[in-house]
Amino acid sequence: MESLNWAEIAADLPAHDAVRQATLQQVCIWLAPLAGSTVLDAGCGAGGMTTLLARAVGPRGRVVAVDAEPAMLAHLQRQQAALDDAAPVELVLGDVLAEETLEQVHRLLPDGADLLWASGMVHHLPDEVAGLHRLAEMVSPGGRLALCEGGLPTRSLPWDTGLGEPGLEARLEVAQSRWFQATVRDASLGAVARSGGWPDALTAAGFLDVSQRSFLLDRPAPLSPAERSDVVHHLTQARERLGSWLDDRDVDTLQRLLDPAEPQGVHQRTDLGLLGVQTVQVGRRGQGVSQR
Numbered sequence: 001m002e003s004l005n006w007a008e009i010a011a012d013l014p015a016h017d018a019v020r021q022a023t024l025q026q027v028c029i030w031l032a033p034l035a036g037s038t039v040l041d042a043g044c045g046a047g048g049m050t051t052l053l054a055r056a057v058g059p060r061g062r063v064v065a066v067d068a069e070p071a072m073l074a075h076l077q078r079q080q081a082a083l084d085d086a087a088p089v090e091l092v093l094g095d096v097l098a099e100e101t102l103e104q105v106h107r108l109l110p111d112g113a114d115l116l117w118a119s120g121m122v123h124h125l126p127d128e129v130a131g132l133h134r135l136a137e138m139v140s141p142g143g144r145l146a147l148c149e150g151g152l153p154t155r156s157l158p159w160d161t162g163l164g165e166p167g168l169e170a171r172l173e174v175a176q177s178r179w180f181q182a183t184v185r186d187a188s189l190g191a192v193a194r195s196g197g198w199p200d201a202l203t204a205a206g207f208l209d210v211s212q213r214s215f216l217l218d219r220p221a222p223l224s225p226a227e228r229s230d231v232v233h234h235l236t237q238a239r240e241r242l243g244s245w246l247d248d249r250d251v252d253t254l255q256r257l258l259d260p261a262e263p264q265g266v267h268q269r270t271d272l273g274l275l276g277v278q279t280v281q282v283g284r285r286g287q288g289v290s291q292r
Contacts, residue, residue, distance in 0.1 A: 221271050
């Protein structure tokens with residue numbers, strides 16, 4: 001089974017975050033963490049959201065960022081020098097829900113976090129609801145957990161690219177879902193199936209007043225060089241990761257789309273866009289969750 005290489009992902013994540021910075025800023029404004037409050041970024045990645053939250057809570061606030069991949073934290077550490085009027089960011093290397101990591105976070109934030117931000121990490125946990133219960137232990141009484149999961153995959157191509165069969169991106173999304181289920185979910189030791197939406201999962205984990213909002217990524221054609229590079233990277237990943245989950249015709253179409261010499265390829269097209277949706281669920285920690 002193919003597994004995710006987080007060190008390789010870390011190399012490309014800063015550029016990915018930069019293209020989506022305006023959308024992340026919208027999320028941060030909606031969350032509106034109070035100046036001087038405490039924030040925990042659980043599975044912080046390269047820190048695209050961490051830095052925004054650090055600026056939002058200001059120098060009297062406190063931010064703790066946790067990730068299990070050293071290369072992710074290295075990216076974030078390099079950004080800290082440029083953070084003016086922002087909270088200091090304390091870095092913790094480790095699996096967010098490992099016992100030693102939980103103990104370290106508790107030492108740094110003994111009263112828990114006023115806001116815990118978890119983006120794209122809970123769906124990697126074998127038991128997602130149990131993971132949300134553990135995250136709740138790191139939230140202060142009355143504090144909030146903001147869960148960035150779901151939404152809609154980003155689309156970049158016209159329905160008919162002039163290469164291969166129309167509707168390639170729809171088939172890529174199906175292949176991605178099958179790949180993830182087989183290589184991540186089904187391969188996880190002790191994986192527990194979960195039905196229903198993310199608001200239901202937060203409620204099942206004991207969170208109250210759960211709300212949900214979606215944020216639009218909309219970059220129309222023509223794309224900037226950085227945005228075009230994001231499209232190229234996404235399709236390159238799809239070719240490398242999903243080749244065995246696609247038929248030969250779609251693999252050939254991806255090859256042609258990624259060929260710099262192909263006039264209808266993504267390196268030369270003028271009709272590429274970036275259109276997608278990020279969905280954030282927020283719940284308040286109930287009093288029934290005991291802290292350490």
